[in-house]
Amino acid sequence: MSAPRPAVLVTGASGGIGADLARIFARHGHDLVLVARSAEKLKALADEIESTGRSRPLVVPCDLTAVGAVDALAARLEAEGVVVEILVNNAGYGLLGDVADLDPVAQMGIIDLNIRALVALCLRFLPELRARRGKILNVASVVAFFPGPGMAIYYASKAFTLSFGQALGQELRGFGVGVTTLCPGVTLTGFQARAGFTSDIAIMRFGAATSASVAASGYAGLIAGRRTVIPGFSNKLLCRIVPLLPRAILLPMIASMQKRKTGKT
Ligand SMILES: NC(=O)c1ccc[n+]([C@@H]2O[C@H](COP(=O)([O-])OP(=O)(O)OC[C@H]3O[C@@H](n4cnc5c(N)ncnc54)[C@H](OP(=O)(O)O)[C@@H]3O)[C@@H](O)[C@H]2O)c1
Incomplete structure (x- = not known):
């Protein structure tokens, strides 16, 4: 029997930050397992990485919110002789709108993906991560630092x-x-599209980062052994100052900012 192959498992690798994290890990010589629902996008990324002379990532299309998805993923890796040395919990989504107005099933899906699947993956792969002294990179958000009326479940999940x-x-x-x-x-x-943002607010035009730069910060922080990584000076400031505001000011301020993203104000 051949020795197990260590790999970096990236969830939500079909686009955005996850795809750029996968590219960076590949550039640094890691073998990869790519997970998301969109099989074609994962295959295209695997082709791209293979074309740079790196080993072809293992593509495992799956909906991480489906019952038994994490067990099925683990069984597939075992069958392929792959062990997880770095777990990247990146897959996630949010929905813009008030809790009372949004579809309950879609809202519960945020908890299933952003919380339940993330924890299930940590628990499932913890024994091999401990055995290999591995690493976990969880993707939260600056919104983890304060509550978010108008995207309440998403902010709370982060x-x-x-x-x-x-x-x-x-x-x-x-x-x-x-x-x-x-x-x-x-x-x-x-x-933004999946969350239902319909309005182009200023922060998105002028303050937005690229997924490549965010992924680069995440990779560097992970390798440096940092506990928390907040890319960008203004985001670091935001995470320190906003939580200090009295809730009577903060909550209506965030609620009105969310309304602007709907284009209704
Ligand atoms: N973009 C931002 O402004 C921002 C800011 C802070 C934090 N974040 C966080 O960054 C992470 C990555 O998001 P992103 O910005 O790169 O957005 P994105 O482009 O929408 O990527 C989300 C990824 O998650 C995957 N995914 C969604 N539902 C899934 C499911 N049920 N099962 C498996 N995979 C699923 C998507 O692939 P499929 O659709 O193919 O399944 C996609 O690969 C998320 O956790 C997000 O909350 C984003």
């Missing part, structure tokens, strides 16, 4: 990601497993 990642990282310190939480600000990807 607060969970940040809190869980920091606590897990502390627990795993003695085992040599690093846990880094990446907290990007506005980044132009497929995220």
